[in-house]
Amino acid sequence: MYNVEFKSRLLKYCIDYFAERVKLADDSIKLAQQSANEEQKSSAGDKYETARAMSQNARDMHAQSMDNAMQTWQFLQSLNPKTNTKAVLGSLVVTNKATYFVAASIGIIPFEGNTIAIISMATPIGKLLENKSKGDSFDFQNQKITIIEIY
Numbered sequence: 001m002y003n004v005e006f007k008s009r010l011l012k013y014c015i016d017y018f019a020e021r022v023k024l025a026d027d028s029i030k031l032a033q034q035s036a037n038e039e040q041k042s043s044a045g046d047k048y049e050t051a052r053a054m055s056q057n058a059r060d061m062h063a064q065s066m067d068n069a070m071q072t073w074q075f076l077q078s079l080n081p082k083t084n085t086k087a088v089l090g091s092l093v094v095t096n097k098a099t100y101f102v103a104a105s106i107g108i109i110p111f112e113g114n115t116i117a118i119i120s121m122a123t124p125i126g127k128l129l130e131n132k133s134k135g136d137s138f139d140f141q142n143q144k145i146t147i148i149e150i151y
Helices: 004-042 045-078 124-129
Strands: 092-095 099-102 107-111 114-119 137-140 143-150
Touching: 004 045, 004 092, 004 099, 004 107, 004 114, 099 124, 114 124, 124 137
Parallel strands: 099 114
Antiparallel strands: 092 099, 092 143, 107 114, 137 143
16 A cells, blocks of 8 residues: 555655745745835835835745745655655654654645645654654553554
8 A cells, every 4th residue: 555656656745735835935925025016106104114014024924934835845855755664754654543754744634545644753743753663652642552564
């Protein structure tokens, strides 16, 4: 069911997801800049300064989002979909409760007929999975979780 080809497709999904987030943030930056430029033409006095400051804040917020998405996108491109024996970045970890792809925080998605939780190592479950092997168990939210397989 799961193999390197599946992981490669899942990794491509993640890369495409963050590429789209970069594009959306870039579009939002351009829109905020356009709004600021139009305010300059149509406003005067304090109203202009307030609108301009709001547009600048929006542009800064979108620039930060774009920077974060770009960093994650670049990081994901560096991952190798090879099979792992321990839960590390790039691992697909099948447990008795869920299947986790340790890459970047996206959330739970349907993927090729499977439900996959795409998480980062910084999440609570990611921290518990880190460096665990097939057969290892741990407690999370009052549940015993056992690793069935790692790809």
